[in-house]
Amino acid sequence: MKKKFSLFIIITVLSFCFVIFYKGLNNPNIYAPKIKDKKNIPIFEAKDFNSSAYLKSEKIFEEDVFYIVNIWASWCVPCRIEHPLLMELSKNQSVKLIGLNYRDNINNAKKFINEFGNPYSQIIVDNEGTLSVEFGAYGVPETFIIDKNKKIIRKFIGPINKEIVEEIKLIIK
Numbered sequence: 468m469k470k471k472f473s474l475f476i477i478i479t480v481l482s483f484c485f486v487i488f489y490k491g492l493n494n495p496n497i498y499a500p501k502i503k504d505k506k507n508i509p510i511f512e513a514k515d516f517n518s519s520a521y522l523k524s525e526k527i528f529e530e531d532v533f534y535i536v537n538i539w540a541s542w543c544v545p546c547r548i549e550h551p552l553l554m555e556l557s558k559n560q561s562v563k564l565i566g567l568n569y570r571d572n573i574n575n576a577k578k579f580i581n582e583f584g585n586p587y588s589q590i591i592v593d594n595e596g597t598l599s600v601e602f603g604a605y606g607v608p609e610t611f612i613i614d615k616n617k618k619i620i621r622k623f624i625g626p627i628n629k630e631i632v633e634e635i636k637l638i639i640k
Contacts, residue, residue, distance in 0.1 A: 479524035507620035516590030518567060523542070527589055532564045533639040534613040538599050540571040541579035542608045549626035550583045556632060557586035562639045566590035569599050569607050571606075612638055621632070 502561045528534060537553060539546040544560040557564050568576050573592070576634035580590075593599050602611060605624065612635060621638060623631055 483616055499590050505614070505616075505620050506603070508613055508619060509598070509603065510513055510537045513591040513593065513598055514571075516566070516592055522589075522591065527565060527591065528613065528617055530563065531615050533615060535562055535635065536565045536567055536602065536611040536613060538567045538569050538593075538602070538607050538609045539568045540606050540607050541575040542571065543569075544572070545626035547579075547583070549608055549628075550586070552627050552629070552632050553586040554584050556635065557588075559639065562635075563588045567599060567602070568592050569604075570594060570596045 470582065489519070508528060512521050513524075514520070515522050535556065539550075553564060555573075562588045568590055570593065577613065591598075599609075602609075603619070603622065608626050609624040610627055610631075611619050614620045621635075627635075
């Protein structure tokens with residue numbers, strides 16, 4: 468009797484665990500906050516990708532145009548997938564693309580740009596990952612739309628796709 472009761476308890480506990488894990492797998496836990504209010508871009512000083520000189524944010528965002536800030540890294544597989552779409556966006560004269568190279572080896576990042584092309588008008592380096600956090604990023608890739616008033620008006624988590632490119636084009640018209 469004691470053996471049957473122990474077996475019953477073990478099967479019940481395992482069944483309970485299975486149900487909990489199964490429910491967890493079917494419940495997406497991706498948190499993507501909405502930007503309700505326009506947020507100011509952070510004030511920062513960062514290293515230029517090509518010259519290693521330090522640049523202030525006021526200098527990077529000085530023109531009266533829309534900006535797209537794209538956080539990327541050479542080791543990021545989704546960054547490779549979205550790169551051709553960034554190349555397409557870079558042809559639009561009403562927007563400037565700023566690349567924020569996230570926690571990357573500079574030589575690998577330069578190989579990435581040489582191999583796939585450079586859609587960015589400016590690339591800044593974020594070796595520690597702190598500047599990305601100041602923008603509000605959770606990882607790579609992430610893309611931010613900044614309006615002419617230097618406010619973040621839209622954020623895209625993950626790689627951009629054709630639908631997002633069309634949405635961006637509508638925003639920057």
